[in-house]
Amino acid sequence: QVNLLQSGAALVKPGASVKLSCKASGYTFTDYYIHWVKQSHGKSLEWIGYINPNSGYTNYNEKFKSKATLTVDKSTNTAYMELSRLTSEDSATYYCTICEGARDYWGQGVMVTVSS
Amino acid sequence: DIQVTQSPSSLLASLGERVTITCQTSQSISNNLNWYQQKPGQAPMLLIYYATSLQTGMPSRFSGQYSGRSFTLTITSLEPEDIANYFCLQHYSAPYTFGAGTKLELK
Numbered sequence: 001q002v003n004l005l006q007s008g009a010a011l012v013k014p015g016a017s018v019k020l021s022c023k024a025s026g027y028t029f030t031d032y033y034i035h036w037v038k039q040s041h042g043k044s045l046e047w048i049g050y051i052n053p054n055s056g057y058t059n060y061n062e063k064f065k066s067k068a069t070l071t072v073d074k075s076t077n078t079a080y081m082e083l084s085r086l087t088s089e090d091s092a093t094y095y096c097t098i099c100e101g102a103r104d105y106w107g108q109g110v111m112v113t114v115s116s
Numbered sequence: 117d118i119q120v121t122q123s124p125s126s127l128l129a130s131l132g133e134r135v136t137i138t139c140q141t142s143q144s145i146s147n148n149l150n151w152y153q154q155k156p157g158q159a160p161m162l163l164i165y166y167a168t169s170l171q172t173g174m175p176s177r178f179s180g181q182y183s184g185r186s187f188t189l190t191i192t193s194l195e196p197e198d199i200a201n202y203f204c205l206q207h208y209s210a211p212y213t214f215g216a217g218t219k220l221e222l223k
């Protein structure tokens with residue numbers, strides 16, 4: 001079965017960067033785009049962008065263009081999202097997800113806390 | 117960007133009651149809208165995709181309808197396990213956008 005396993009929680013200092021991982025299994029990695037979603041304080045959700053694991057093509061929400069960088073490593077079936085120049089506004093839970101019709105799968109989420 | 121207006125933001129309902137949640141989009145998105153249920157500490161779970169299709173394994177008391185830019189999620193008879201937050205997501209065009217959510221609580 002499809003599984004998206006995300007890296008563990010991160011505590012990072014303001015101004016630093018963090019790279020989150022999302023290891024996919026149970027399907028052909030290049031078959032589906034991987035999306036990333038931000039959820040602040042258990043409230044509403046924001047779509048950050050997606051990456052095509054086959055080509056590396058990315059599509060970002062304009063709001064996150066200078067904040068997030070999406071990449072993949074096809075050799076390990078892993079997607080990454082690097083968040084840069086972190087501030088308290090970036091403290092949130094981040095999910096990787098596949099969202100294609102009925103093929104809808106989510107990682108368990110990773111909490112990022114930005115604090116000195 | 118396509119705006120998605122979800123209502124109500126919170127809802128008190130009794131067991132066995134019929135519950136309806138609505139999302140209105142700022143422009144036509146055809147049927148490109150999903151409904152999700154999220155419980156505390158868990159990832160969202162897909163209930164309805166393409167506005168009206170029930171995800172495999174989800175109870176049949178959940179249903180989705182749409183007309184134009186208005187989308188509704190209906191729970192025909194509320195069960196205790198339905199107490200959760202509900203979100204809609206438009207995936208017609210990037211940036212994909214979510215509704216602000218509906219917190220469903222027991223009266």
